[in-house]
Amino acid sequence: MAEIGRFNNLRVIKQLDFGVYLDGGEGEEILLPKRFVPKGVKDGDEIEVFLYHDSENRIIATTQKPKAIVDEIAMMEVVDTSKHGAFLDWGLMKDLFVPLSQQELRMQPGQYHLVRLYLDEQTGRIAATARISRFLSNHDLTVKENDSVELLVYQKTDIGYKVIINNKHLGVLHYNEVFRDLEIGDKEKGFIKTIREDNKIDVSLGERGYSRVEGEAEKILRLLKENDGYLPYHDKSDPEDIYDFFGMSKKTFKMTIGALYKQKQIELTQTGIKLLEE
Incomplete structure (x- = not known):
């Protein structure tokens, strides 16, 4: 079964003038519009696509790369607002919705916010929340010392940068480990330097x-x-x-x-x- 909000390798089952249909599993056919169809594609070929809902609530495929997928955190720009929420540029033709209830501060066009993507339980659509702290915990760690990890700069503190580790945990990148300017939302590769008894984590940039x-x-x-x-x-x-x-x-x-x-x-x-x- 194809997964909404993630990349899927789907097989071409039908070619039409306006695009190709992909096998979404359990008899479901998903349209990949013509503008995104790679040249030379034939029936039976597999294509890596990202799945989301279009403005008419139909599942649609694209070969465009969004700035984040479901369960990931990324910095995005607010491009529009309504009485129900805000819309973010996430790299696809259709903007990403942030409900009012999922905003810590009322979002305004031109602002940048860190958000986490999720699937709305009622609609099945992809949405975003700025209330990301509840998804971050060091209680049950999935990393160990010397592991290579993905880092996202989260906040500046007196001792260094607070960073999000693999979209799950929090760590600190001390200022004496950094020799260039970092901005909130920057993505970096790093490694786990130290895990203390209280599960607080120190990280460094680069490889170990x-x-x-x-x-x-x-x-x-x-x-x-x-x-x-x-x-x-x-x-x-x-x-x-x-x-x-x-x-x-x-x-x-x-x-x-x-x-x-x-x-x-x-x-x-x-x-x-x-x-x-x-």
């Missing part, structure tokens, strides 16, 4: 440990080759200068050049790092 260093090592070697084998950065360089040039924290930079030095790929000088000839 030496898998992270290996990726950064390739970057440093490439930059050395692009700059005649020498770069004027070392372990006493300013952290912001390192981040501006390499896109990594000073801690990661020091770990990486240390690994490259042990591998005898670079030489450390008083003024920078030098690429050793192979």
Whole structure:
């Protein structure tokens, strides 16, 4: 059975002038309008589509990619309002509805809000809520230390950024782990750094440990080759200068050049790092 509000791989069962019909399961046929039909599609082919309801409450398919699917949280712009609620731009032709009862503050056109998508139990349609805190809990964790995770910047605090982890949990990204500006709603890849006894979570950006260093090592070697084998950065360089040039924290930079030095790929000088000839 095809799922509303999610991506589905559905089989083409009929082709018409205005689009193709897809097998939605249990005898249901779902229209994919002509403008979204990939070229060269034949009967029996499978197409990945997103399913939602059109303005006439019919299930419709699209190959467009929405900014979020059901159970996901994302930042979206308010494009219109009515006495019943607000409408958000979520990347599809039909705007996403937020009922008045699901708004923490009355939404206005031009504003941006973090919302969570859900299926309305009465209508079966996709809707959104700005009341997302009730969906976030660290009581039963689905992550462990060193796990790679998806992060969404949620709030700024005195110690760092409060982030949503995998659309389920809350964590903190401390300011000393960040070397560039982040905005509420930004999506980042990161990893679980520490889980404390009270299930509070500290996270970092990027990848964990030496898998992270290996990726950064390739970057440093490439930059050395692009700059005649020498770069004027070392372990006493300013952290912001390192981040501006390499896109990594000073801690990661020091770990990486240390690994490259042990591998005898670079030489450390008083003024920078030098690429050793192979």
